[in-house]
Amino acid sequence: MPVTAPQDAQTLRILPWLVAIAFFMQTLDGTILNTALPAMARDLAENPLRMQGVVIAYMLTVALLIPASGWLADRFGTRRIFILAIVLFSLGSLACALSQSLNQLLASRVLQGIGGALMLPVGRLTVLRVFPRSEFVRVMTLIALPGLVGPLLGPTLGGWLVQYASWHWIFLINLPVGVIGCLVALRYMPDLRGERMPFDTLGFLLFGAAMVLITVALEGLGSEQMPHARVMLLLFGGVACLATYWLHATRARQPLFSPSLFHTRSFSVGILGNLFARLGSGALPFLVPLLLQVALGYSPAQAGMMMIPLALGAMAIKPLAKPVIDRFGYRATLTGNTLLLGGLIGGLSLVGGDTSLVWLIVHLGLIGMVNSLQFTAMNTVTLLGLSNEQASSGNSLLSVVVQLSMSLGVATAAALLGGFTHPGGDEAVLQAFHLTFLCVGALAMLAAPLFLQLDKSDTHGPADDSSRLTE
Structure with missing residues (x-):
């Protein structure tokens, strides 16, 4: 893709870091909150097992507004929308910290989600229009690096802030980053506008x-x-x-999304597979900290540190994803990996008070590795068969499905947990978690028959197509 909006050298150096900071804010916020839910519930006089709305409100808002982000950027300019996104995200963070009730917190998370829905898509669109196609993969790889650090830092930082300060600080730390982001965006974010297409x-x-x-x-x-x-x-x-x-x-x-996208078989399978597979993986960041704190008595800091193996496992498998997919193909990789992922999630039903800490760390690390390979293979197989004209719309729909499926995963896990929870003390709560993990693992396995529908021609391809989607 040619450079459509030439910029000075300093802008070309700063812009990727600016978008990377926005990505980091999003991924940090998405992971730092989960370890704080029990403390937030106590402070707001709520049941910690009923706090799923705080997570769902944000993810659902992001899913809702992603389709409008490109149109808004074309209509009002990338700089204006990007700065507005940072401001809304920061104001939403402040409102979250000041919330005195669950309803206020939910409304604040919606405001935060509006900003989050616009930040990364508009930033990525700007990078696409400023850098030549030959540089796009390199730049998007740079932007994705902070996204790997967020899940590694978020749960631990959230746990320590809750234990040694208060849960309010998990939102307040966004404010100085937001101020810096706005100042940098005013100077270095290009003000690009596209052709004004009608919006559906x-x-x-x-x-x-x-x-x-x-x-x-x-x-x-x-x-x-x-x-x-x-x-x-x-x-x-x-x-x-x-x-x-x-x-x-x-x-x-x-x-908004053309039905013609589904004429491509690999796209149809990938979208549906994403929906079911992420029902399981999307529930993990919500369920695991709750299990550790509510059922097993871990402190917030301990629960946060126990999420590190998930992130380390995800990072460790990244270099091996392409060789594995090239060796076995998408069909075999996704089918086998999906069954393995569901089995590992269901295996958390064996965790109890007498479970070895080493075994738990290994188990969570394996889940992180399998999860990361799943995401890489699913994202690529979904988009690899689309033409250049379809890629933008297909990528947008995939982004929506990713957010929506994680939101549905949390909602489903919370519904199962609520249904299995009965009066009876700590043993009854632990049993409810065990049954929930079994069901969530089974839900994730439902994607395996879908991936078996891939054609032979879909089973090998460019597993590192970062130019279309980076996760």
Whole structure:
């Protein structure tokens, strides 16, 4: 891709780091919160097993607004939208720290999510338009590095802040980074605008309503305050909106996501596989810290440090992902890896008070490795068959599905945990976690038959296609 917006040398040096900082803020926020949920629940007089809404509100908001990020950047300019995103994320962080009730915290997380939904997509779009295609992979690799540090630093930092300061600081630390980000963006973020394409407002509303209704319905299954009749109405309403969107998209001139994307078999399999596989992996950052603190009595700092093996395992397997996929192909890699991932998640049902610390660390490290290989293979196989004209829309839909499936994973895990939890002391709580991990592992395994539907021609390809999606 040619350089479409020439910039001075200093801007070309600073811009990747600016976008990398935005990515770091997002990944840090996504991992630092989970170890703080029990402490937040105590402070807000809530049940720690009912705090899933704090996680879901952010991820669902991000999923909702990703499709609009490119249009907003084209309409109002990349600099204005990027700075607005940082400001909203920072203000949302401050509002989270000042929240006095769960409802206030949920509203603040939505505001934070609006900023988070715009930061990385707009930053990545700017990089795409400023750097030549020959440099794009190198630049996106640089941007992705802080994203690997966030999951490594987040849980540990969150645990230590909660134990030795207060949970409010997990949000307040975003403020100085946000101020620096705004100042740098004012100077070095290019102000680019694209062709003003019509936006599929009806499709956006239908697709967004479907995501919200289905997620709230699943979240309501884990809540004691929502009647089952209301849950069913929300669930069927969401399915109806999704069906209506599909019919609308087949007739719209420029739909939000074109149904023609699904004419590519590898894309269809990859999207559906992502949805089910991430139901399991998306629940882990929520479930594991709760298990360690609520059921096993770990301190927040100890629970945070126990998440390090997941991140280290993910980092360790990265260099091996391409050789493994090249050797076995996407079909065999994804099918076998999906079954292994589900089995490892289900294996957490064996963790108890007498479990060896070394064994637990090894188990979590293996999950991190298998999870990372899964993400790399799923992302690449989803996009490798798309044409250059379809790549942008396909990547956008994949980003939405990633966020949505993780949100649904947390909602599903919380619903299962709530359903299995009965009065009976610590043993009953631990048993509820065990049953939940078994079910979540089984849900992740449901993606294996989907990956078996890959054609022979889909089973080998460029496993390092970072130019389309970096995770």
